[in-house]
Amino acid sequence: MHPAFSVIFLTTLIGAGQGLFLALMTVQAYADIGALPLPDGEYFGASSMIALALLVAGLAASFFHLGRPERAWRSAAMWRTSWLSREVIVLPIFMGLVFAYGLLHYLGYKPNLFGDNAPPQGELTYLVGLLGVLAAFALFICTGMIYGCLKFLQEWNTPLTPINYTLFGIASGFTLATVLATGMAPELVKFYGGWAIAFTMLALFTRGASLIRNQRIKHRSTQATAIGVRHTQIQQKAQGAMGGSFNTREFFHGKTAAFLKSIKWIFLLLVFPLPILLLVFGLQNDSATLLGLAFATQYVGLLAERWFFFAQAKHPQNLYYQTI
């Protein structure tokens, strides 16, 4: 497939936004049982707005993928059958919940719905936050399933696709939360950083599994099933057009196999070991610069990862476009 930068930015930006929000809710959940000090409302408000900004940026990027963005409102119609439609519905719901969550915290409006003596404090923010957590995971699933549900794109058609989207989003979100905490809530830096490392390692495990799976994939469609001639030697001689077509532009990445391989190693380096090392050293030395660098490295790595994710998928229609 031809990787589209609009979709690469959409999926990486909203993933980091979702992860950042989940990081905030993790801290609130810990704080409610007294395992962590609860940061002030301003911290939650500011961090929620940064998560929201990432979601808005991702949504804006997605519009560049559309031929007719002015009709985008129509895309919520087919939620019964289309994962894309479901994503279009869940994303604004999630954005609304993140906004409400941040605003409630910032204003300090925390009425306790079950009476003042009930143990979890700030019940309303907790409720909005839990709905946000549900929406965040629903959104990860929708985003992943847009690709995972296409059964003949065999590189994508695996539960590992939504799992990877989820873990990459959470890992980058926790890394970002670590960076943001250095300025706003220094007592949480180690907490976030620890989880960022853990989720990054988990993502390495699942992405590694999908890389191994894809390396040994056996494509079910062949030149023989494509044209229905039972022969082991079939060679295309003409594709019916000499100047290329939508089919040649949309479904081929147009790069060499060596380039593809180099992107794979670049993302494996930038997403996993480098950010983990930077996080470890940043946490040890209380260095905001190193932590910032960890997030920047991981985000750039995720752009490469997403590019590779698209480029690696071999669409069966390519069997009809082997030669001019």
Added chain:
Amino acid sequence: MPTLRNIGTDMTQLALVIDLNVCVGCHACVTSCKQWNTSGSAGPLVDERPYGKDPTGTFFNRVQTFEVGEFPHTETVHFPKSCLHCEDPPCVPVCPTGASYKRKEDGIVLVDYDKCIGCKYCSWACPYGAREIDEKQKVMKKCTLCVDRIYDESLPEAERKPACVLACPTSARLFGDVHDPESEVSVAIRELGGYPLMPEWGTQPSNHYLPRRKTQLKIHKDELVRVDNPQKKEGHLPKVDENENFLEDTASW
């Protein structure tokens, strides 16, 4: 493998049957398709640099050529490719706006160009690459089976067929209802071994292809010799007497 789940119901399923045995790869179906569909009410099909170095544009139909086998035992297969109007089209459920749909009454898979947002997701979901975006109108386009002419009662009945079918000089393209067991297309599929493309994905394409067939005549040795030859002189042609006068020797017109 394809299932027979939807086949044989009362519902009509219009489709093309393409005979690879007689297709000569002349592209008449391509040009007639482009001509008809660029002139319709949906607006022109994009054509960039049609006379330039890299002409490109949206087509509903393409004729491709494949070579099967290794020289000298090769065979050239001209292969017309268009939307197969699958019984279970994977491109339809993924459409977020409902612009892509399959008509209940005749099974044609269509795009509502006024609803399409140009997200291209349906083209990703088609294993055959049958859909091509119109890069000027920014909406997805595909073969309509000439839905704007097959029901047009102002046309003589014989012309109420897709443009490609009418244009084919070798009658390699048949058009009809594949759910009607007695239709020309169903008989052709049944009797000439019609097959669907990429059956492994369960899309159940309605369009079928008829395979290349070699017409072989088995001649037995005794058929080479005329058993009723009265002179039993098979193989000996009558010799001409060289001194004899022929008509050519006497008359010179």
